[in-house]
Structures are given as C-alpha cells and as structure tokens.
Amino acid sequence: MLSLDRLSFGYRPHEQQIADLSLDLEAGEVLGLLGPNGAGKTTLVGLITGQLRPRAGHVHFDRAPVRLGRPGIALVPQEYAFYPRLKVRENLAYFAGLLALSAAERRHRIAAALDQAGLTELVGRRAGDLSGGYKRRLNFAIALLQKPQLLLLDEPTANVDPHSRQDILTAVRELSAAGTAIIYTSHLLDEVEAIATQIAVMHAGQIVLRGSTAKLLSDASSQVRFSTEQPLPPPLCQQLQLESLDSQTYLCDLQKASLSLAELTRALEQAGHSPSRLSYGQRRLEEVYLQCLAHTEATA
Ligand SMILES: Nc1ncnc2c1ncn2[C@@H]1O[C@H](COP(=O)(O)OP(=O)(O)OP(=O)(O)O)[C@@H](O)[C@H]1O
DSSP states (O other): OEEEEEEEEOSSTTOOSEEEEEEEEOTTOEEEEEOOTTSSHHHHHHHHHTSSOOSEEEEEETTEEOOTTOTTEEEEOSSOOSOTTSBHHHHHHHHHHTSOOOHHHHHHHHHHHHHHTTOGGGTTSBGGGSOHHHHHHHHHHHHHTTOOSEEEEESTTTTOOHHHHHHHHHHHHHHHHTTOEEEEEOSOHHHHHHHOSEEEEEETTEEEEEEEHHHHHHHGGGEEEEEOSSOOOHHHHHHTTEEEEETTEEEEEHHHHTOOHHHHHHHHHHTTOOOEEEEESSOOHHHHHHHHHHHHHHHO
C-alpha cells in the first residue's frame, strides 16, 4: 500500500536528514516509528504526506506517487492544528467542508469522528479552552474526518493523561482492525509495544532495525541482561560473548554463546562478579530498542 523507495532528503543543500531510506507498509498494519531526538521521524512523516519533496527516491501510495493533500492520507501532527477561537463543532465543520462530500456524508463523518475521538460531549466548547489531552483528541478527530487509508500520528499522546491515552490507543486499534495502515511515532515504548504490529527504528536518517513486533521481541528472548558491581574485564566479556549496554550492564545471547543460564552465572561467579538485576525471557521493546541504538552507535 505504502512504498518508500530509496528516499533522500536534506533541508539545506549540503545536509542529508534522510539517507537512502526504503520502507513498505500494508493495509491494517501499525508501524511504530522509533528513534532518538533528531533521528528524522518527523521529516520522514513530512515526506510521506507530501509536505516535503524528496531529493531522490519515491513515495508511492497505492502505486501512485504521493502529492500534498492526497485523499486517503491523513496526519495528526505534533502541534495543535485547529482554530482555537472556534468551537469543537465549528472546527470539525470547517475541516469537513474542505472535503468534497455531500451535506449528509459530512454530518455522518463529523458524528463518527467525534465518537471515535471521545469528544461528543464537548462539541460546544471553544477549542482553545480544552485541556491538553482533549486538544490532542481534537487533532485526532480532524484527521479522522477523511476516513484515511493511511493515518500518520506524530507523538499523538505527548502530555496526555493515561485515560485519554487509552482512548487514543483504542481508536488506533479499531482503525487498524478496519484496514487503515498507521504510522505511529512515539518515545513511549510501552505504548508502541502495545499497539504496533511492525517496528522501524531510525537513526541519523536511516532505518537501522525493521521487523514485526512479535518477531523482534521473540528473537531477543534468548538474551539475558544483567548488571555487575564492577565493570567486567574485556577477556571475560569476549569469552562469554557479552555485549556491554553501559559500563556495568551486559547482555548475553545464550543461544549464540552456546551457554545455559546456569553456565553463564557460574562463569561470572567464578570470576568474582555476581550478576544482579538479571532478566531473561521475553524482552520488552525498550530493551530491544536500546540495544539496537547501542549497537548502531558502537558500529557508526
Ligand atoms: N525545518 C527544518 N530546517 C532545518 N533542519 C531541520 C528542520 N526540521 C528538522 N530539522 C533537522 O532535521 C533532523 C531531523 O529532525 P526531525 O524533527 O525529523 O527528527 P525527529 O526524529 O522527529 O526528532 P524528535 O524525536 O525530537 O521529534 C534534525 O537534525 C533537525 O535539527
């Protein structure tokens, strides 16, 4: 459905914020787009929606090149994108009026968007007077008016309370179940782990890790993470094939190192380093993400 082919982009002639990036996404998938500050997530979102033009490469949606305002692609931006002086109802009526719809279809879409975003009770409130969480919901409702096939959400739950966050996540799940492809950028990894079917990690304008959430988490399930009181000597790290996450936190892939958990702890104890805060089994996305970035930075 969405296909990015060898995209490059720079804000200025000698800069490159997106570097030879390719990515595909199918209907109904929720892609968690992760990466540290400045990795290029918002820039990539701008290229997908057609707000930015690639220097090289292509963005295709349903096999046609993407242009700004293409029907079927909607964005929930980081910043508030409505008229604060207008009421909630007036904002929705204004944005629905920009779509080529019959009056009946407009009314229907407004009611559905209000319902999906949990805003029905607040239609008469001035948008600027809403709380931060409800302003986010209004941003979301405006994007839903289009009934998008591809919905991009750029940190939609930043500064949102747990209740509003759950409502937004529920709405995202419902949209994905109905076939909408979703790209979701967030720094809240628990949230991404809960809703994303696919993960892409960006670093310096490139995708450094990509795969299904289930596969990425299960691939890492033979890994043990532990801490020690003192940094371990490099020969011991080499012998046990340990990857250093920070000066006193290590990761061992038992499968790759051909070790059992008992053998690993015995070897550490024999060398005088009792492991503490040891975790083993299904990994959390946060660990996979941090490991990926540590590895990327170490090899950069
Ligand atoms: N309008 C702009 N003009 C020039 N440079 C920009 C502009 N917008 C972003 N950049 C630069 O592009 C790079 C990528 O920024 P971008 O906002 O896409 O990152 P991000 O991954 O979304 O970060 P964050 O997690 O902080 O939102 C950064 O180095 C940033 O300084």
